Amino acid sequence: MAELHSAQSHGGESLLFLTDEQLRQGIEAMFFAYRGFTADPDLILQELSYGRAHHRAIHFISCAQGTTVNNLLAILGVTKQSLNRVLRTLIADGLVESRVGRMDKRERHLFLTDAGLALEQRLSDAQRSRMRAAFRQVGPEAVAGFRKVLEAMMDTEMQRQYRALREGRG
């Protein structure tokens, strides 16, 4: 695999030798941190009687205004029925607008309305402020390591999507 050449290196075998205990700590850290990660937006969503599914839809529509339903489906990794339920309420509540495609009239392009943008801001402010605090606390080196590990934990397909989103914004 890719770790043949990680065998080298200095004094101890800290690079190659990972105890189950170290890995277990990593697993538990992910569990607790993910809870923290979603805690703040969850509070806002609850008062609007939305759920995380709505948040995810809003987030990714805002990343890629005008994206199609099919595209969103691939990113979110859920079925169209599942997404549709959420999308329907967001459209009914005037947070998302669905426009028929100009080139291909089968497609629907999704946009956040002003109200949708406002909610997106509110949600991601909450989420970002926790992440900003964490990032500041630990410094840029730790942040770089954090990002490296997370990327390495994704599937190839997820990495592709993740990078596509990043490049889509420059």
Place this chain on the structure above:
Amino acid sequence: MAELHSAQSHGGESLLFLTDEQLRQGIEAMFFAYRGFTADPDLILQELSYGRAHHRAIHFISCAQGTTVNNLLAILGVTKQSLNRVLRTLIADGLVESRVGRMDKRERHLFLTDAGLALEQRLSDAQRSRMRAAFRQVGPEAVAGFRKVLEAMMDTEMQRQYRALREGRG
């Protein structure tokens, strides 16, 4: 809101200045990585018609054999009714044993049976192997950073629990 002070400067201070774009990438990385993180055990669970809730219960019982239901509740952060449903099936399937407390007969102490331990091994092998691969790929410095950021993203209460688990094992 909270970003009043993120408005300042674009100069050199990478430590203090975090663009919304950098934070957004962190958020998306968490989203995709968490999917990867749970993907492997999810496959095993599916073939046994269990869900993530079962996995979590098994994981934390295995960390602290003999823990009480109440204790588990605090760690998992769900209602006792929700946990109970999962626990009931695990007990019925002979993976978990519930013993009435000797001191306080209101308490139930939870233990993994041999079958439970076997499943725990299988699940965490799957999860660990992805994490091990990721950790090896990026090296120990990145791993340290990863852990720092995750800890910083937890609530104080979660940090307490996370550290308690770690110390409970030495």
Place this chain on the structure above:
DNA sequence: CTTGGAATGTCAACAAGGCTGACTTAAAGT
């Protein structure tokens, strides 16, 4: 000793949000 309150756990019912399957409509592609 008894009795009331707190702690612990169980049962029942409901909601959110995943899932599958079957079907329709409209627009492209061939």
Place this chain on the structure above:
DNA sequence: ACTTTAAGTCAGCCTTGTTGACATTCCAAG
């Protein structure tokens, strides 16, 4: 003209969260 693709809809299921009601046990104050 026929097939494929994009999207939406309806129905029904499962997991896993929630609340409310209830039983048991313990403990402490009267």
